[in-house]
Amino acid sequence: MEKLKNIISLTIDGQRITVQSGTTILAAARKLDISIPVLCHHPKLTATGACRVCIVEVNGIPVTSCTTAAEEGMEVITASPYIENLRRDIIDLILSDHPYDCMVCERAGSCELQELAYKYQIRTPVFRGERRIYPKRDGNPFIERDMEKCILCGRCVKVCDEVQGVGAIDYAYKGFQTKICPPFERDLSCEFCGQCITVCPTGALVSKPSLGKGRQQDIRKVATICPYCGCGCNLTLHAHKNEVIRTSSPKDSINEGWLCVKGKFGLSFINSPDRLKTPLVRKNGVLVEASWEEAFTYTADRLKQIRDTRGPDAIGGLSSARCTNEENYLFQKFLRAAVGTNNVDHCARY
Amino acid sequence: MSSQPIEIKVCLGTSGSAAGGEEVLRMFQHRISEQGIEAQIGRRCTPKKVGCRGFCSRDVLVDIIRDGNKTTYQSVTPIMVERIVQDHIVGGTAIAEWTVTDEYASFHEKQHKIVLGPCGEIDPESIDEYIAMQGYLAARKAMTRMTPDDVIDEVVRSGLRGRGGSGFLTGEKWKVCRREEQHPKYIICNVGEVNRPLAEGNPHAIIEGLLIGGYAICASKGYLYIRERYHRSVERLRIAIEQAREKGFIGPNVFGTGFDFEIEFSFGTEAFICGEETALMESIEGKRAMPRVRPPFPAVQGLWGKPTVINNAETFSNIPIIIGRGGEWFSSIGTKESKGTKVFTLSGKVRNNGLVEIPMGMSFRDIVYGIGGGIEGDKALKAIQVGGPSGGIIPTSMLDLGLDYENLAKVGSIVGSGGMVVFDEDDCIVSVTKFYMEFLQRESCGKCTPCRVGTRRMLELLTKITEGTGGDEDLRTLERLSGVMAATSLCGLGRSAPNPFLTSFSHFKDEYLAHIRDRKCPAGVCTALIIFSVNEEQCKGCGLCKRVCPAKAIAGEVKKIHLIDPDRCIKCGACFRACKFKAIKKQ
Numbered sequence: 001m002e003k004l005k006n007i008i009s010l011t012i013d014g015q016r017i018t019v020q021s022g023t024t025i026l027a028a029a030r031k032l033d034i035s036i037p038v039l040c041h042h043p044k045l046t047a048t049g050a051c052r053v054c055i056v057e058v059n060g061i062p063v064t065s066c067t068t069a070a071e072e073g074m075e076v077i078t079a080s081p082y083i084e085n086l087r088r089d090i091i092d093l094i095l096s097d098h099p100y101d102c103m104v105c106e107r108a109g110s111c112e113l114q115e116l117a118y119k120y121q122i123r124t125p126v127f128r129g130e131r132r133i134y135p136k137r138d139g140n141p142f143i144e145r146d147m148e149k150c151i152l153c154g155r156c157v158k159v160c161d162e163v164q165g166v167g168a169i170d171y172a173y174k175g176f177q178t179k180i181c182p183p184f185e186r187d188l189s190c191e192f193c194g195q196c197i198t199v200c201p202t203g204a205l206v207s208k209p210s211l212g213k214g215r216q217q218d219i220r221k222v223a224t225i226c227p228y229c230g231c232g233c234n235l236t237l238h239a240h241k242n243e244v245i246r247t248s249s250p251k252d253s254i255n256e257g258w259l260c261v262k263g264k265f266g267l268s269f270i271n272s273p274d275r276l277k278t279p280l281v282r283k284n285g286v287l288v289e290a291s292w293e294e295a296f297t298y299t300a301d302r303l304k305q306i307r308d309t310r311g312p313d314a315i316g317g318l319s320s321a322r323c324t325n326e327e328n329y330l331f332q333k334f335l336r337a338a339v340g341t342n343n344v345d346h347c348a349r350y
Numbered sequence: 351m352s353s354q355p356i357e358i359k360v361c362l363g364t365s366g367s368a369a370g371g372e373e374v375l376r377m378f379q380h381r382i383s384e385q386g387i388e389a390q391i392g393r394r395c396t397p398k399k400v401g402c403r404g405f406c407s408r409d410v411l412v413d414i415i416r417d418g419n420k421t422t423y424q425s426v427t428p429i430m431v432e433r434i435v436q437d438h439i440v441g442g443t444a445i446a447e448w449t450v451t452d453e454y455a456s457f458h459e460k461q462h463k464i465v466l467g468p469c470g471e472i473d474p475e476s477i478d479e480y481i482a483m484q485g486y487l488a489a490r491k492a493m494t495r496m497t498p499d500d501v502i503d504e505v506v507r508s509g510l511r512g513r514g515g516s517g518f519l520t521g522e523k524w525k526v527c528r529r530e531e532q533h534p535k536y537i538i539c540n541v542g543e544v545n546r547p548l549a550e551g552n553p554h555a556i557i558e559g560l561l562i563g564g565y566a567i568c569a570s571k572g573y574l575y576i577r578e579r580y581h582r583s584v585e586r587l588r589i590a591i592e593q594a595r596e597k598g599f600i601g602p603n604v605f606g607t608g609f610d611f612e613i614e615f616s617f618g619t620e621a622f623i624c625g626e627e628t629a630l631m632e633s634i635e636g637k638r639a640m641p642r643v644r645p646p647f648p649a650v651q652g653l654w655g656k657p658t659v660i661n662n663a664e665t666f667s668n669i670p671i672i673i674g675r676g677g678e679w680f681s682s683i684g685t686k687e688s689k690g691t692k693v694f695t696l697s698g699k700v701r702n703n704g705l706v707e708i709p710m711g712m713s714f715r716d717i718v719y720g721i722g723g724g725i726e727g728d729k730a731l732k733a734i735q736v737g738g739p740s741g742g743i744i745p746t747s748m749l750d751l752g753l754d755y756e757n758l759a760k761v762g763s764i765v766g767s768g769g770m771v772v773f774d775e776d777d778c779i780v781s782v783t784k785f786y787m788e789f790l791q792r793e794s795c796g797k798c799t800p801c802r803v804g805t806r807r808m809l810e811l812l813t814k815i816t817e818g819t820g821g822d823e824d825l826r827t828l829e830r831l832s833g834v835m836a837a838t839s840l841c842g843l844g845r846s847a848p849n850p851f852l853t854s855f856s857h858f859k860d861e862y863l864a865h866i867r868d869r870k871c872p873a874g875v876c877t878a879l880i881i882f883s884v885n886e887e888q889c890k891g892c893g894l895c896k897r898v899c900p901a902k903a904i905a906g907e908v909k910k911i912h913l914i915d916p917d918r919c920i921k922c923g924a925c926f927r928a929c930k931f932k933a934i935k936k937q
Binding site for chain 1: 621623638640643645791792793794795796797798799800802803804805806807810811827830831833834837838839840
């Protein structure tokens with residue numbers, strides 16, 4: 001009964017829907033497959049209400065659907081001519097302070113602002129005027145910040161604070177000159193998780209290692225698991241001409257689409273010339289390439305030899321957190337049952 | 351010899367101090383204590399500091415009360431002190447040529463001073479003087495003889511509306527917060543720029559109001575939010591809090607009722623947006639002052655996520671009066687929907703600049719011509735900007751409009767925090783609008799798109815018009831922008847930012863069109879649109895214009911007609927002002 005009390009029903013574009021009280025108009029509309037454009041809203045972050053693009057009409061008054069809770073009996077219109085004109089003008093205002101360089105922008109094709117400009121067919125803004133000009137001068141190897149493309153949606157500030165708990169960036173200055181930057185406009189010096197890149201709706205934040213290596217088309221996406229730690233984050237490799245240029249993670253995965261610095265930026269080893277591609281066996285003091293068969297045979301022979309001459313406790317095994325649980329289980333089983341020693345350890349301990 | 355005390359009251363409000371009030375006070379103290387005056391007239395003369403009494407254009411103002419007669423001197427400087435002491439304090443004869451004129455009387459008699467009443471009369475640093483005028487009696491009455499609900503009912507009955515901008519009914523706001531079951535609750539007093547005279551002249555009234563408010567909504571913690579830069583206000587409030595604490599009016603177990611109340615300062619920096627209540631709360635929480643989305647409203651979920659009431663210092667200053675004299679008495683002042691009085695800072699081209707408190711509903715005519723004494727130099731009044739930078743511009747045709755919340759809303763303006771600037775025929779309305787937009791775009795917090803980009807675009811378009819490069823389409827763009835900003839901005843700043851343009855455009859359309867179609871600035875303000883030239887019939891060839899021109903743009907021999915080279919002229923107007931024969935034309 002308690003739960004029933006918290007159920008409310010409202011009408012969106014003439015369709016009735018019942019939702020839990022506290023649900024925003026935006027969330028309710030999405031349940032009905034009614035699309036309302038957003039720029040600052042992100043489902044995993046608290047509401048900001050900054051871009052004003054998601055306005056809808058309630059009793060003739062425009063309200064932001066991402067911040068307004070649905071109420072019993074509410075009648076919402078998501079796309080009246082009045083609302084669509086306002087929305088168009090807001091996007092126009094954003095575009096009036098945005099570089100028109102989609103042709104060379106990394107995000108072309110996956111840019112949320114570009115999509116809205118397309119949807120509302122804004123080629124030249126009505127509200128023309130000064131554009132913010134900022135030098136790009138970050139020395140860090142990971143994150144390219146082009147603040148001229150920043151639309152001040154605040155997602156990066158929120159993900160850094162709410163998800164990552166770092167708070168490396170925030171708003172600075174006021175008015176038209178408002179800017180998101182590290183303290184005192186120093187270079188970015190954070191843990192470079194790249195979460196800000198993940199949530200950025202435009203090309204303001206992009207991954208430096210992938211600059212100029214290929215945009216959204218001609219990308220082969222390969223689903224895999226991050227090789228770094230036992231968390232097992234889902235990873236999508238973006239491959240272009242057989243090179244991994246970028247990674248992302250699906251939002252509905254166990255890691256909710258979030259990655260750390262390793263998963264985001266740490267996969268360049270795949271194409272490294274120094275990468276080991278076959279086992280090496282030392283012969284006459286020199287490491288030479290060998291087949292897996294040869295390497296296994298050599299290892300098994302030596303282990304047997306040591307066990308037989310010096311006893312099983314002369315052997316110890318160290319395993320890795322980068323292995324799966326199953327692999328680690330097998331490894332300790334092998335040492336205990338096959339070799340016969342308890343000398344087994346792991347960076348996270350058995 | 352009379353034994354009645356002689357009082358010397360020196361105005362030490364911000365304006366009085368700026369005019370040299372501290373030196374004047376020191377000079378009085380010096381003359382009286384060190385030069386044997388006490389021996390002549392007895393120990394009955396104590397110079398003291400008082401707060402602002404409003405007539406700031408004639409500061410430093412000094413009251414001498416001798417034998418029960420009050421004489422007010424204006425524009426007092428330290429040099430004048432000796433003669434005042436000798437002739438008036440010792441000799442008993444006032445110096446007529448230094449006293450205030452009739453303007454001083456007419457400035458005051460049309461006002462209705464409720465909250466400003468004690469300012470300029472009592473020593474703001476003495477709780478005893480405040481208590482002597484029944485101070486803290488209202489708080490005692492509220493806490494010992496009324497329940498919190500009684501207090502709120504009394505405030506509701508008074509019809510008091512928030513004096514900080516939006517004009518929401520104070521009692522209703524308190525009621526919502528009182529109903530909330532979550533604890534603790536907070537009560538915040540915003541001491542804005544326009545409240546400084548109150549904090550400097552009668553700080554205890556603010557403290558008492560805050561205390562009563564805290565009791566009414568059951569909050570044990572009050573915040574005074576004030577810019578640190580307002581040193582004098584901060585200092586006087588700090589002294590007031592210490593004195594109130596010593597007397598047991600704040601602290602644990604106030605008036606033995608078991609109610610605890612503490613007041614803490616929270617210092618803001620220079621940001622207009624901090625007047626927005628949710629941005630103000632962010633600021634107290636140590637975050638960047640950016641408005642929050644509403645709902646939830648502060649009365650439900652405010653400071654630190656707890657139910658919070660925010661009012662400004664003027665609202666709180668009214669509370670002890672309402673509790674003391676009753677809500678009904680208070681509601682007898684003002685109009686149907688707007689009760690009580692409102693403090694305005696009357697400035698601009700009006701003769702008597704200063705701080706005024708008027709009953710709600712008074713007409714602009716009475717304010718400007720009655721209290722303000724008319725326009726400087728008897729020029730023609732052009733417009734009145736009321737309600738601060740995002741208020742509206744009222745034309746002369748509306749001079750008889752009664753000033754209250756409803757009427758101002760009807761004409762596209764706001765009461766705001768109480769700014770009132772008077773413009774005369776020499777002011778260009780487009781430039782004035784541009785000036786306000788410049789301020790608003792600079793003070794936008796940058797959070798929401800319509801305000802951040804919209805105010806900038808409006809400024810750019812207005813600049814274009816004042817520079818003579820505007821077109822008719824720019825006016826349409828301005829109107830369209832105004833619509834988007836008013837409808838979709840996050841907070842009141844962006845929503846009200848188009849007010850100066852919308853009101854000035856609707857009342858002074860001709861002036862906008864003159865700038866655009868005729869490339870002329872009728873008031874002769876916009877430098878890009880004016881040309882200075884010599885009227886050959888009137889030029890006597892005195893050479894003064896040539897000497898004052900900083901750009902060496904004027905040529906001519908003595909006793910021959912001079913000429914201005916338009917290419918070199920920087921349009922500073924120095925020649926225009928200097929010419930004694932009115933031979934320089936401004937077109």
